[in-house]
Amino acid sequence: MMKLALPGGIQGFLTEYWQKKPCLIKGGIENFVDPLDANDLAGLAMEAEIESRIVVRNGEHWDVQHGPFEHFPTSEKDWTLLVQAVDHWFEQSSELMNLFSFMPRWRIDDLMVSFSVPGGGVGPHLDQYDVFIIQGEGKRRWRVGDKQPLKTQTPHPSLLQVEPFSAALIDVEMEAGDILYIPPGFPHEGYAIEAALNYSVGFRAPSGRDLLSHFADLAIDEERYNHRYGDPDLRVREHTGEITLPELNRLKSNLTQIFDDEATLHRFFGLYLSEAKHELDLAPSEPEYDVDEVQQLLEEGAVLRRLAGARALYLATVADTLFVDGEAYPMPQAAAQTLADSDAPDPALLAAQTEALVVLTLLINKGYFFFEEA
Amino acid sequence: MMKLALPGGIQGFLTEYWQKKPCLIKGGIENFVDPLDANDLAGLAMEAEIESRIVVRNGEHWDVQHGPFEHFPTSEKDWTLLVQAVDHWFEQSSELMNLFSFMPRWRIDDLMVSFSVPGGGVGPHLDQYDVFIIQGEGKRRWRVGDKQPLKTQTPHPSLLQVEPFSAALIDVEMEAGDILYIPPGFPHEGYAIEAALNYSVGFRAPSGRDLLSHFADLAIDEERYNHRYGDPDLRVREHTGEITLPELNRLKSNLTQIFDDEATLHRFFGLYLSEAKHELDLAPSEPEYDVDEVQQLLEEGAVLRRLAGARALYLATVADTLFVDGEAYPMPQAAAQTLADSDAPDPALLAAQTEALVVLTLLINKGYFFFEEA
Numbered sequence: 001m002m003k004l005a006l007p008g009g010i011q012g013f014l015t016e017y018w019q020k021k022p023c024l025i026k027g028g029i030e031n032f033v034d035p036l037d038a039n040d041l042a043g044l045a046m047e048a049e050i051e052s053r054i055v056v057r058n059g060e061h062w063d064v065q066h067g068p069f070e071h072f073p074t075s076e077k078d079w080t081l082l083v084q085a086v087d088h089w090f091e092q093s094s095e096l097m098n099l100f101s102f103m104p105r106w107r108i109d110d111l112m113v114s115f116s117v118p119g120g121g122v123g124p125h126l127d128q129y130d131v132f133i134i135q136g137e138g139k140r141r142w143r144v145g146d147k148q149p150l151k152t153q154t155p156h157p158s159l160l161q162v163e164p165f166s167a168a169l170i171d172v173e174m175e176a177g178d179i180l181y182i183p184p185g186f187p188h189e190g191y192a193i194e195a196a197l198n199y200s201v202g203f204r205a206p207s208g209r210d211l212l213s214h215f216a217d218l219a220i221d222e223e224r225y226n227h228r229y230g231d232p233d234l235r236v237r238e239h240t241g242e243i244t245l246p247e248l249n250r251l252k253s254n255l256t257q258i259f260d261d262e263a264t265l266h267r268f269f270g271l272y273l274s275e276a277k278h279e280l281d282l283a284p285s286e287p288e289y290d291v292d293e294v295q296q297l298l299e300e301g302a303v304l305r306r307l308a309g310a311r312a313l314y315l316a317t318v319a320d321t322l323f324v325d326g327e328a329y330p331m332p333q334a335a336a337q338t339l340a341d342s343d344a345p346d347p348a349l350l351a352a353q354t355e356a357l358v359v360l361t362l363l364i365n366k367g368y369f370f371f372e373e374a
Numbered sequence: 375m376m377k378l379a380l381p382g383g384i385q386g387f388l389t390e391y392w393q394k395k396p397c398l399i400k401g402g403i404e405n406f407v408d409p410l411d412a413n414d415l416a417g418l419a420m421e422a423e424i425e426s427r428i429v430v431r432n433g434e435h436w437d438v439q440h441g442p443f444e445h446f447p448t449s450e451k452d453w454t455l456l457v458q459a460v461d462h463w464f465e466q467s468s469e470l471m472n473l474f475s476f477m478p479r480w481r482i483d484d485l486m487v488s489f490s491v492p493g494g495g496v497g498p499h500l501d502q503y504d505v506f507i508i509q510g511e512g513k514r515r516w517r518v519g520d521k522q523p524l525k526t527q528t529p530h531p532s533l534l535q536v537e538p539f540s541a542a543l544i545d546v547e548m549e550a551g552d553i554l555y556i557p558p559g560f561p562h563e564g565y566a567i568e569a570a571l572n573y574s575v576g577f578r579a580p581s582g583r584d585l586l587s588h589f590a591d592l593a594i595d596e597e598r599y600n601h602r603y604g605d606p607d608l609r610v611r612e613h614t615g616e617i618t619l620p621e622l623n624r625l626k627s628n629l630t631q632i633f634d635d636e637a638t639l640h641r642f643f644g645l646y647l648s649e650a651k652h653e654l655d656l657a658p659s660e661p662e663y664d665v666d667e668v669q670q671l672l673e674e675g676a677v678l679r680r681l682a683g684a685r686a687l688y689l690a691t692v693a694d695t696l697f698v699d700g701e702a703y704p705m706p707q708a709a710a711q712t713l714a715d716s717d718a719p720d721p722a723l724l725a726a727q728t729e730a731l732v733v734l735t736l737l738i739n740k741g742y743f744f745f746e747e748a
């Protein structure tokens with residue numbers, strides 16, 4: 001079984017590096033085994049629902065093509081194939097993803113996988129999110145620079161790079177099982193030395209704008225915050241074309257008082273952050289389970305799994321609610337906890353929570369949870 | 375010339391009634407003259423750009439049709455024609471609108487005009503906005519009830535009414551020049567006794583939701599508020615499926631810190647509140663004026679007018695800026711003031727503000743301001 005070996009243990013890693021500085025973890029995954037090979041990845045890149053791209057470098061020129069692909073470059077150098085959300089589509093990648101289950105689940109985004117032939121890479125760039133880049137098969141040279149002002153450049157309309165950076169904090173030839181952790185904003189670049197697979201466990205960190213615009217969408221959908229501007233204390237004034245400072249302040253408080261409604265805000269966070277950024281490979285149960293069957297299977301200790309990529313979350317402040325993929329479901333807190341916290345929810349606990357079973361059956365029938373084949 | 379005669383003067387009216395209680399102002403407009411007649415209104419209702427509807431009552435049944443109209447009901451009772459934003463399209467209505475120039479201009483919405491045959495009306499209802507309903511030609515009985523819990527009913531999908539209310543604060547047969555002021559939320563109904571014209575000067579009061587969703591649109595357009603959630607202090611924990619309270623608080627502050635940016639917020643208020651809710655009758659100058667011509671005309675004392683319905687606003691906190699119809703224009707503060715405050719901006723002041731003239735010429739050429747024919 002693969003095992004994560006972080007420097008100083010998990011807490012040590014978080015304290016020293018997480019969101020602070022990049023770090024190379026040689027042999028960070030013990031007993032590493034590639035969950036897929038280049039052919040598997042090419043197969044995924046042929047599917048229309050799966051986001052993929054091929055980046056080719058020709059000296060100073062860069063070309064980007066977007067999948068689905070029918071053919072792949074025949075050249076033996078300078079290209080890379082990148083596939084998003086491989087964890088959603090390729091069940092065997094869940095063992096690798098589950099190594100990172102110690103992280104708050106709402107912070108984890110997806111598994112991006114790249115296959116690069118020698119010289120292949122996406123060029124120097126920086127990301128807005130933390131990433132663990134895991135080296136699989138093959139060898140790749142990775143360089144990570146310190147945070148620094150760097151001009152952005154777009155050698156191709158869909159390729160955002162930064163100018164080359166010289167000093168490197170990390171400059172390494174990575175081998176299978178090595179992990180490179182990079183916090184947001186640190187420039188990095190990787191070029192394959194031998195044909196190489198790289199696995200990027202990406203994180204999710206909403207921006208103020210993301211939260212604002214999605215919360216506004218919820219306010220519109222739910223027709224909330226109808227309170228209107230009022231001015232019963234209005235006085236005659238000379239400057240009728242002005243929006244006066246007291247009026248601006250009142251408009252502002254009319255807007256910001258919305259955020260006093262923490263109940264809705266917290267529910268929003270649950271809904272929004274439980275929605276996967278990438279499409280899920282959702283297969284409804286066929287035939288459907290009924291509640292008794294689900295209870296019996298749980299009593300027999302059947303292993304329940306969450307659909308790879310599906311997000312289940314709960315909040316202490318919105319009790320008895322499980323947020324799954326942008327929806328809120330009533331669910332006793334103990335059941336919500338095991339369903340959201342664990343990669344193998346506790347069947348005995350769930351079997352005993354009769355109030356949980358109707359909703360759990362629904363979630364299984366929708367395809368968010370499934371019983372592992374014996 | 376028409377003249378407004380409010381009880382206790384304007385300030386007296388504001389103190390006693392504005393946003394507090396309805397009031398009937400008998401003879402509120404001295405020397406009242408209808409700015410249009412039923413034929414003019416019917417003509418407007420035939421235009422595709424102009425929002426109009428006809429409401430017909432058949433005993434308990436109500437029917438609503440939306441314009442533009444080619445024909446009008448021939449029946450002599452129980453229908454009413456309502457046309458929105460008549461001030462935008464019918465220049466002669468500006469004298470009536472200008473009676474209300476003492477109000478903050480950003481609060482004023484539009485002039486809705488109705489023509490009703492005996493028995494005609496829209497039924498009992500309440501509005502979210504203040505309104506001055508002015509009686510023109512003809513006679514109409516108006517009743518206004520106190521704020522009270524009333525069931526809503528929709529006798530037709532596009533007709534929102536409330537159940538009939540019995541006790542009335544005001545029950546009056548209105549005659550030409552009478553004004554009925556109704557604050558938001560007070561139920562009212564009017565039925566014509568003789569074929570009648572009514573002029574509704576309506577107000578605008580953004581809801582929290584309006585402000586939120588339009589501000590979110592601006593944040594998206596301008597790609598603002600990119601700051602992302604961060605958790606460099608993250609610690610290992612048991613419940614990885616939970617969004618913890620500290621995380622919820624941090625997400626909340628990531629969202630609400632947006633509103634610390636008062637510069638953008640104030641600019642947003644200027645942009646949003648200067649945008650008319652209804653289409654403007656915007657006619658670009660043909661041929662275009664050049665700056666010297668505009669200056670000369672102003673020096674000669676030509677009378678400059680704002681396009682009816684167009685909104686020009688300024689803010690003390692966003693200096694040297696005139697907000698017109700959802701756009702911000704650089705404009706020296708004194709020029710912005712006369713252009714926004716006055717129904718006849720000061721030509722001498724503007725002629726002397728050479729820095730104002732380029733933008734003013736642009737605004738004239740776009741059609742937001744025009745020189746009154748001598």
Ligand SMILES: O=C(O)CCC(=O)C(=O)O
Binds near residue numbers: 080113
């Ligand atoms: O695998 C690659 O080529 C790109 C990986 C990367 O830059 C990332 O995951 O941030």
Ligand SMILES: O=C(O)CCC(=O)C(=O)O
Binds near residue numbers: 486495507564
């Ligand atoms: O003129 C009408 O029939 C409706 C007027 C009215 O209810 C209003 O302006 O609020």
Ligand SMILES: [Co+2]
Binds near residue numbers: 125126127131188
């Ligand atoms: Co990257």
Ligand SMILES: [Co+2]
Binds near residue numbers: 500562
């Ligand atoms: Co009304």
